[in-house]
Amino acid sequence: xxALTQPASVSGSPGQSITISCTGTSSDVGGYNYVSWYxxxxxxxxxLMIYDVSNRPSGASNRFSGSKSGNTASLTISGLxxxxxxxxxxxxxxxxxxxxxxxxxxxxxx
Amino acid sequence: EVQLVESxxxxxxxxxxxxxxxxxxxxxxxxxxxHWVRQAPGKxxxxxxxxxxxxxxxYFADSVRGRFTISRDNSKNSLYLQMNSLKTEDTALYYxxxxxxxxxxxxxxxxxxxxxxVSS
Numbered sequence: 001x002x003a004l005t006q007p008a009s010v011s012g013s014p015g016q017s018i019t020i021s022c023t024g025t026s027s028d029v030g031g032y033n034y035v036s037w038y039x040x041x042x043x044x045x046x047x048l049m050i051y052d053v054s055n056r057p058s059g060a061s062n063r064f065s066g067s068k069s070g071n072t073a074s075l076t077i078s079g080l081x082x083x084x085x086x087x088x089x090x091x092x093x094x095x096x097x098x099x100x101x102x103x104x105x106x107x108x109x110x
Numbered sequence: 111e112v113q114l115v116e117s118x119x120x121x122x123x124x125x126x127x128x129x130x131x132x133x134x135x136x137x138x139x140x141x142x143x144x145h146w147v148r149q150a151p152g153k154x155x156x157x158x159x160x161x162x163x164x165x166x167x168x169y170f171a172d173s174v175r176g177r178f179t180i181s182r183d184n185s186k187n188s189l190y191l192q193m194n195s196l197k198t199e200d201t202a203l204y205y206x207x208x209x210x211x212x213x214x215x216x217x218x219x220x221x222x223x224x225x226x227x228v229s230s
Contacts, residue, residue, distance in 0.1 A: 001171055036216035036217075046207075091155075
């Protein structure tokens with residue numbers, strides 16, 4: 001159950017778009033369309049932003065979108081806003097019927 | 111309002127035991143699988159365990175398998191995590207999180223967490 005690989009940090013200016021990658025293996029990300037993304041502000045609980053690779057739950061901004069190619073999933077945030085500054089985590093279902101998270105990516109809005 | 115409230119986190123010595131609880135409200139508890147997820151200080155999220163709607167199926171991360179057990183009492187709308195043989199690396203904020211309807215693969219509601227510190 002090795003953690004999925006995410007960049008430690010990304011940054012962007014307001015209004016720009018950024019993409020966060022999440023790389024796993026064929027036993028997790030590549031094997032299932034069950035990647036989800038969570039946003040976590042400091043001192044707060046995580047919040048679901050994307051599920052099943054590219055679906056957005058009610059309450060999540062439509063500026064957030066997800067995709068997947070092979071063993072790598074991606075979260076794109078368009079029209080970056082100051083409130084988007086947070087930590088982002090990907091998660092995937094695995095062939096062991098467990099879940100695995102990525103190491104997390106700190107997004108800085110410049 | 112859908113709500114999850116964790117409790118039971120304390121300071122415990124290495125090798126000790128502890129039971130965490132998660133009280134659910136605002137939804138039909140026995141319709142949903144529930145997860146435990148932890149976050150060590152300054153670190154990322156780590157998935158810990160999952161129990162299905164009726165407690166008949168349970169799953170664990172390799173790091174806790176054989177030491178932790180998960181259970182639920184649907185009559186009390188409550189989830190539990192029994193933690194034995196605790197190690198310093200189990201120190202973390204422990205969240206319970208509700209799976210979405212009809213699935214186990216993502217969590218749509220999270221509690222605020224309870225802090226477990228394993229230290230001598």
